[in-house]
Amino acid sequence: MITRLQLSGYKSIKQLDIRLESINIFLGSNGVGKSNFISLFSMLRNLYQGNFQNYVEVKGGADSILHFGKKHTNSIELDICFGSQARDNNRFIVEFESAQDSLNIKSIDTAFLEPIHNKWHQKNFERNVKESSFADISYGQAFYVNDYLQEFDVYHFHDTGDQSPMKGKCYVDDNYRLNRDGSNLAAFLYFLQEKHPKHFKRIEMTIRSITPFFDRFVLQPSRLNEQYIQLEWKEKGFPDAYFNSYHLSDGTLRFICLATLLMQPEPPKTIIIDEPELGLHPVAVNKLASLIRKVSKKSQVIVSTQSINLIDNFEPENIIVTDRKDNSSTFRRLQSDELSSWLEDYTLGDIWGKNLFGAQPYNM
Structure with missing residues (x-):
């Protein structure tokens, strides 16, 4: 699963360095960046499939993907670590740069950490290419991370x-x-x-x-x-x-x-769902939460939500609070100890409604 993700220059995300767990519930109000974070995986899926340029064009060009457009940001940098919680065994590192109305892939690297000798084995791909060819065997597969990238579907x-x-x-x-x-x-x-x-x-x-x-x-x-x-x-x-x-x-x-x-x-190894609670009865939302907890024992789950009902079914450590500060999205994982006194009398949803940890529109 993804253990750490570092990102800069992408949409509303100026800078991000976050650890991901088995369950990751991104909670926040409209427009703070939850869906932007989720959309990153759609972009990576298109990169893997060799459809990156088409994806950028459909999404409105470089201005719609770079942080506040190409006048303010000229590149996107991404570094994803995969592996167990104890050790990050695989990395995927990519940098995109502005190119007129589109984005070019400036560099792509994948790496595998050999546990016995604690040595990184790195694979460098062609620079300044317009398309990735990971799925093309003749090009030479990015075999360290292919199993992960090919499953980066965002379900909606x-x-x-x-x-x-x-x-x-x-x-x-x-x-x-x-x-x-x-x-x-x-x-x-x-x-x-x-x-x-x-x-x-x-x-x-x-x-x-x-x-x-x-x-x-x-x-x-x-x-x-x-x-x-x-x-x-x-x-x-x-x-x-x-x-x-x-x-x-x-x-x-x-x-x-x-x-x-x-x-x-x-x-899939990574299950990414954008606002799954839409249109569901509270009983169905509770059942959905139970299914998420169960599947998280063998798959990593990443979900964006605005549902009090849904977060009431999880622990604070499962929740990543998403806000906007200084014109950029911020992400912070909750901790039980900071809410322990409140949790004695209130549910997590109640505490959110009292605006005790953010993720509300009036915090921006």
Whole structure:
């Protein structure tokens, strides 16, 4: 997992040096930088896939990514340490520099710390390149960190409108991993049903625990075109009625996506979710917190939130307070000892509401 992340010059983040744990709940008001921190992983994912220039263009060019634009900042520097809590075994170091309306990759290095001789082995990549080619074997893989970078997906199941990709049909074989927007939800659940039935049944049970009318999924390829599949299900008491994803509430559909992501047999090494509590009933938020705690035993979880309900389910050490100071985002992990007297009578959410540790809009 990521043990330490150092970053400068990125969006609202002028300077950052933070240790990350198994559970990292970024808490703050609107506009303080939570989503900016989360978006860093989307940028790294596109870097790994060789899509960096397109990503920069879609996001509005260098001005939208550099701290207060290229007039104030000309480069972004990032250093990520991976490994166990006791020792940081792998590093990924990259520097981007301003280039007209875009960003160039000035340098990329990966490194592995050999534990026996305590020696760093470093791999340097070509300088002044416009694209990264980590996934291209002919270029020479960044093998020290590839397993991590290729899983840096930011999951956001916000789009549940009538045109949402998770509501329509998808290719039945699109089931290697759950897509970041849930667009292959039906295919992935079908894969779990056929290959991991125990996990699939647990997902159904969890959905029933917060959605009393839900009975079970009905998942099979389309009778008219077996290349496609759609999310179908049965309601309790109506075995002959037909229901699909269009008949689910927005919150229920989001929770199905979250439960599938967090309860799959082999979850990503790093699970990054932007505001997962949106549209969820408080009971569902509590269940979500339980799933996060459970999956954190084998995966690192990074979440941004504004939910009192959600943080009430965690320890202070799980919470990273996000604020703005001197026109820059700040990040601070809470400690139980600084809140011990308050926690005797109040929940963590109550304490946040009393503005005792920040993460409020009137602190800016």
